[in-house]
Amino acid sequence: MNLAELNKVAEAMVAPGKGILAADESSGTIKKRFDAIGVESTEENRRDYRELLFRATEAMSNYISGVILYDETIRQNAKDGTPLVRLIEQTGAIPGIKVDTGAKPLPFCPGETVTEGLDGLRERLNEYYRLGARFAKWRAVIDIGPGIPSRNCIVANAQALARYAALCQEAQIVPIVEPEVLMDGDHTIGRCAEVTEATLREVFYQLGLAGVALEGIVLKPNMIVPGKKCPTQASVEQVAVETIKVLKRVVPAAVPGIAYLSGGQSDVDATAHLDAMNRIGGFPWKMTFSYGRALQAAPQKAWSGKPENVPAAQKAFLHRARMNGLASKGEWSRDLEG
Ligand code: 13P
DSSP, X not given: OOHHHHHHHHHHHTOTTOEEEEOOOOHHHHHHHHHHTTOOOOHHHHHHHHHHHHTOHHHHHHHEEEEEEOHHHHTOBOTTSOBHHHHHHHTTOEEEEEOOOEEEEOTTOTTOEEEEOOTTHHHHHHHHHHHTOOEEEEEEEEOOBTTBSOHHHHHHHHHHHHHHHHHHHHTTOEEEEEEEEOOOXXXXXXXXXXXXXXXXXXXXXXXXXXXXXXXXXXEOOOOOOOOTTOSSOOOHHHHHHHHHHHHHHHSOXXXXXXXXXXXXXXXXXXXXXXXXXXXXXXXXXXXXEEESHHHHHHHHHHHTTOGGGHHHHHHHHHHXXXXXXXXXXXXXXXXXXX
């Protein structure tokens, strides 16, 4: 492992003004997104859609530091035969790859899951490196509900994340460590804070046990928000303050950066929260975005599977990328949303 090199990649992923495009929807998830815009999920449509994002040069080269790909995409070529990975590299962004194989039911823990994908991971990582990936992603899912999460769920997921992260660093790939506490349900913002703190505490304990070098990771957490169905919603300022408070308690300063998931927040909420945190400042890490839905909902809608809509889709992507790029520096304003 060359830690200086890993650290360089991690720093580039969270460079001020830029963030990560999570375009790693699994086949099941992209089908859901395409269903919503009336597009059939064929290999060609998936390729055409992702190609339009990666060819949005202004968005990609100014505001996107890295792109998380799915296994199918990292092997795909653009319509003209250029590998999609090359298109990404040509914009200056770094290709990355989702390597987990999904959240599966956790035995004896009804309603809870543990993320799988460790078997054969060393070999897969070596192949992904050859295909151009310089970082990877593994998403652990923690749900909040009556009596959950269990301690078993938190520990099992943290252990898997730690082993994944160690294998990545061994393969000279920066691990994005993503323990997502879901915002489904009616829990309060306080409950989200409590569960997120307990989860991150365990994750960093397990990363330490596994020998993971914190200078060579990027953390991808949820923000501290109330459940979507909670009757008491939070202000932008409150989300920012609570998120910073929890992260300061448990995330070591050696971590170069934090790239949040959007997790079902609206586009503008995800931007506003990131901006508010960067305006408050006073923390040792870079804070940016690693958004899936909050970057792609608008371009997907604008595209709707029609070739003539490609410029409109690219424009919608540019807008969200630019808004989030500004938010990563605390320079966004609601007036810019138009
Ligand atoms: P969302 O921003 O849509 O939550 O997706 C980010 C991601 O990569 C989840 O694993």
